[in-house]
Amino acid sequence: MVIHRFCLSRIFALFIRYYFLLRSSWPRIIEIAYWPTMQMVVWGFVSQHFAPSSPELTAGGLLVSVVLVWDTLFRSHISYTLSFLEEMWSRNLGNLFVSPLRPWELVMALASISFLRTLIGMIPAALLAVPFFGVSVFEMGFPLLAFFSNLIITGWAMSQFVTAILIRYGLGAESLTWVLPFLIAPFSCIYYPLSTLPEWMQEVSVLIPTTYVFEGMRSLLLEEVWRQDLLYAAVGLNLVYLTIGVGTFLFSFRLARQHGLLLQCGE
């Protein structure tokens, strides 16, 4: 019991470190909510423009909803990775890893702050979509929670690979943070159904959990059918990628200890 209490204490210690950082800058907090809100506004007007000619694209607030849900993945990944980068920018990894902090506790703390930052980013945008465009993602109920949770986990899984590379190769690999979500975007079938893609891309898409999330959203919003099979596929793939991701991060950390990279991480 004592050990468990201390694990939580260390995770909480890091969580408040990121919380202190967040609250130290109002522009930062506003920025977290700014981008998803701007995305929602732009795509909301695009949706209004296409509504008369392409109802299949905009019915049930589909376009605005998928934009918001996709941004959840992006925010979850960026929030996780940026918090990790903060440790590198501030050359603090050495201090963290001479403390009793386990690498997996760092993963838990980063995931916790990523969750908080994602909520700060997404809730205002989702709420503003109601008066602006009459689209309430909250009306989806439980499925929204399922889509949201899955994309958050996909974001964390991606972050594991990026942070593993950052630990191994340092800040030179920083740009991967921004690149990776866009790499899977075309395969994720965010704005179009899976059948739109050429066959070879479909073969890749079925291996990506986000594909099932957006197919599930289209099914729910356009046909009002809740496809549990798609949810299970997304959850299953997410668990696989998260497990491989955490394993890769821990392996990279181990390599960093062998090569003496933990003291060198930083600007």
Add this chain to the structure above:
Amino acid sequence: MNSILQTQFLTKRFSKVLAVDRLSFSLEKGTITALLGGNGAGKTTTLSMLLGLLRPTSGIIRLFDKDFIRDRFSVLHRMNFSSPYVDLPQRLTVRENLMVYAKMYGVSRIQERIQEVSDSFRLDSMLDRRLRKLSSGQKTRVSLAKSMINKPEFLLLDEPTASLDPETTEWIRRLLLQYRKDRGATILFASHDMREVELLCDFALLMKKGKLIEKGTPHALLERYERNTLEEVFLQVNKDDS
């Protein structure tokens, strides 16, 4: 006296570079030991291995009677570290930094402990200032305060008085001696300041090209090399077979 740390044949190789070569030494409880050597002698590599930041290629580290290489987490809460080359988060205030690390080390009565280290290191007036607003000397004091937040029994310091003015340096020296006396703590520090070593240390370990070439009290080293200061010993040792 009982030793808290023993290394045996501790070796670290980075591909073709042998950074630390079969290093064997022990530290007695309650002693202050300096790790000396020129650039590239292997001091930082040795400290990194003793902190668990670097995995040795071979050899043994026993710390508090535990196999530190296999089970470092069972003892990491009993030690701490400060280095001018590792920063604390700059955008957090001094108090926030100390609070985070106090929680990280499982310190009880955190506010009380923050006040104690704040008093010891004269941080009161800067507790609510962001670290990035402080001078480098003030940051060094904060880093030292962080290194004592958990009342470590084993303290590793890398150039503890770097960027401090002479008056503060002298005061930090006294503080370290007092801490050793009060807590019975063992201190290992790397330094280039030979005068500091003479004033502070019970023992000195001299490294060169990854090997331990001398160990003993500062007085014994002066006698062995027939020199008046450790600086002269240091220069002699580095000149001998360079």
